[in-house]
Amino acid sequence: MKTFIDRFLWAEKAIYPLATFRVVFGLLMAVSTARFMYLGWIDLHFVDTKFQFKYFGFEWVKLLPPFWMHFLHWVLLVSAILVALGLFYRVAIVILFFVFTYLELIDSTYYLNHYYFMSLVAGLMMFIPANRWFSLDVLRGLKVKSQTTNAWHINILKFQILILYCYAGLAKINEPWLLEALPLKIWLPASDKIPLLGSFFAHPMTPYVFSWTGMLYDTFIVFFLMYRPTRLVAYFAVIVFHSVVGILFQIGVFPVVMMGITLIFFSDSWHLRWQNLVRSFGSSQVEVEDKLNSKENFSKEHFHLPSSISPLSRKLATGLLLFYIAFQLLFPWRYLLHPGSLFWREEGYRFSWRVMLMEKAGTATFFVKDGKTGREGVVDNREFLNPHQEKQMAFQPDMILQYAHFLGNYYHQKGVENPEVRVEAYVTLNAKPSQLLIDPSVDLMNIKDGWLRKGWLLSLTEEFPD
Amino acid sequence: MKKLLPLVLIFIMACQPDKTPENQVDFDRTVFLQSYADDFIRPAYQSLKEELVELSNAISNRKEAQAQWKEVYFAFLKVTPYNFGPAEEDVLVKSLTEEIATFPVDITLIQEKIQKNNFQFEDFRRDSRGLLTLEYLLFNDEAWNLNGREEYAQKCLEDILERVSEVDSRWENYKNEFILNDGTSAGSSTSALYNEFVKSFEGLKNFKIGLPLGLRPGQTSAVQSNVEARFSGYSLDFAKQHFETLVSIWNGSPQKGFKAYLNSVEGGEALILSAEEQIQAVQGAFQACDSSDFSESNLDQNPNLIILHTELQKLTRFFKSDMSSLLGIAITYSSGDGD
Structure with a gap:
């Protein structure tokens, strides 16, 4: 050797x-x-x-x-x-x-x-x-x-x-x-x-x-x-x-x-x-x-x-x-440390030579709620993102979370108090009917990203049991 | 590798049968594009042009002009999703929809321009020209009695007619290019048609319902001045028409439209079922609304319109991501590289 x-x-x-x-x-x-x-x-x-x-x-x-x-x-x-x-x-x-x-x-x-x-x-x-x-x-x-x-x-x-x-x-x-x-x-x-x-x-x-x-x-x-x-x-x-x-x-x-x-x-x-x-x-x-x-x-x-x-x-x-x-x-191979469908959760997807492996797309709608008044609004993503960014963000959990935090901070500066940010992210994998990627009732402002398992993701049903 | 190949082929054969759905038919995108050009887009521009000409004949009679303006606007709503090709933004000129249908209009600016005989319609102040400026001039009593109103309206109408005619005549030549560009990647006609369809749908939801209702984050109340066609009170009719135009694009001509296209791919049928169920839910929500829902006193927290907005929201994913995924259509405009 x-x-x-x-x-x-x-x-x-x-x-x-x-x-x-x-x-x-x-x-x-x-x-x-x-x-x-x-x-x-x-x-x-x-x-x-x-x-x-x-x-x-x-x-x-x-x-x-x-x-x-x-x-x-x-x-x-x-x-x-x-x-x-x-x-x-x-x-x-x-x-x-x-x-x-x-x-x-x-x-x-x-x-x-x-x-x-x-x-x-x-x-x-x-x-x-x-x-x-x-x-x-x-x-x-x-x-x-x-x-x-x-x-x-x-x-x-x-x-x-x-x-x-x-x-x-x-x-x-x-x-x-x-x-x-x-x-x-x-x-x-x-x-x-x-x-x-x-x-x-x-x-x-x-x-x-x-x-x-x-x-x-x-x-x-x-x-x-x-x-x-x-x-x-x-x-x-x-x-x-x-x-x-x-x-x-x-x-x-x-x-x-x-x-x-x-x-x-x-x-x-x-x-x-x-x-x-x-x-x-x-x-x-x-x-x-x-x-x-x-x-x-x-x-x-x-x-x-x-x-x-x-x-x-x-x-x-x-x-x-x-x-x-x-x-x-x-x-x-780090994805092996994460249980669940790799394609759905994308934990350990990048930097792993996964090239053109799946057709994935999503529609992510963000809701920002004023913690004080309780009034909730719907975000128009085009206001902040170009089409390419919106397309990529809509199905990648870490990007959804980053954008949610950005929205929370942005609207906080605009006068929304204690903003709560929720997302309704419907994702379609290999053109199967779309499913929710994240629990739409979760306030994303309370979630931090990291190397650990993203417990805030919903499982994919059918196809690849999670 | 050579030894493996026969094995692989046998394996593939074994996997093949009964995978193809029976209804799968060859779908011809050339015919598809031709149909949208001939059956939808060109007739829509021509009819808008004709309605505009008729309006210019009726412009001095208030009653007639008002009635004709409504027809013009209906005709406009049938071209608004086709903001590509001759109608798309080009350096100094914005898209046709932005050029001729920006709202809310700036009343102070319009009055000022009328006073000064300022007929400048080429600048970026699109909120002092276009169809909704005409609406203000025809439907608002104060505006109707302004000195110089008639000339401003006439000039404003000429500007609209000129822009629409320009797009219409450019389609004459563009049509061939449109049909020949029959791929699905960014920059293809199918991608352009599809992307503008989705954009128009989101525009309806976000700018004609969501924003005036005060449904944006940070908004604390409804904004009645942001209602489309607030002087004439046709807001609901127009929103409905806008939606129906989109539904007609979804349907397309029999065997030639998006629906038939979806039917030709595996999983398309399921999407059609889900989408149409939701389309009906939206139509139901429209039925439950009343024209008065858009009025100053009813707009804030209006339950009918909030339901309408929610139902539109539920339709979004079918149009926006499920459809593009199934058909393999590029959903960006510039071709970013993939790998």
């Missing part, structure tokens, strides 16, 4: 896949940011907003004035491009991580597993010298060139991709997904007007085929990508799968993201080949990498200690990396 860990983390490996990953990651971040800005989402998400939903433990993250929200997106764009170029890499990736993560933490309405993934990767990249090869830092002599790197610099990224896919696949092993083809049975017919493929999506068998394919694909694809004989076929599957999913659903840049980052699984020589190709366009004098060009010297992964790192820091780094790996492996 010890030697395995040593090899997995500290073996010397060719740096080429890492360099490609850096370029691709930087470009994807840049494109994603530019698209976000172009679509006017800065204003929509961060400027024209009266209330933001917070992540538990990150309530202190606050919105900045509009100018700074726009400015930060430009900073993000520039730092992403610098990361791709490998210019002032360390500074750029640190800025990228903090700015991107800050923007993600502002409003949990916009939580997406892929953004969480991007944030984790950026966080890891801060500690990885991905600019030691194929970078402007090397070209300008800011960084010593190296054709090798510690194995963990690449393996930790591969591990993160494995977790993303495999856990997304495992999450699909549930009754509705596999046996009823839900929610795909609802979503696919809605795409029956797509040219060429439309009638195929509308076929009653298609949701079952898609559900099972999706589950198998997500669970196993990384293993097929890692295994050389199946790699090419697997990557072809990556392209087809994400293209189809991209046509079907509004998921923005993520299909391209997945196609880009899975390139890391290709062989060292493949990476070197395209890097040399680019370089040959860039300068007349092609560097001849004869030592490595011919064979994949490092596929054997001969094990030796990098001289630059002291035994103590290596031990420390090993410990931290193992802790990170353990956290990534275990954290998504």
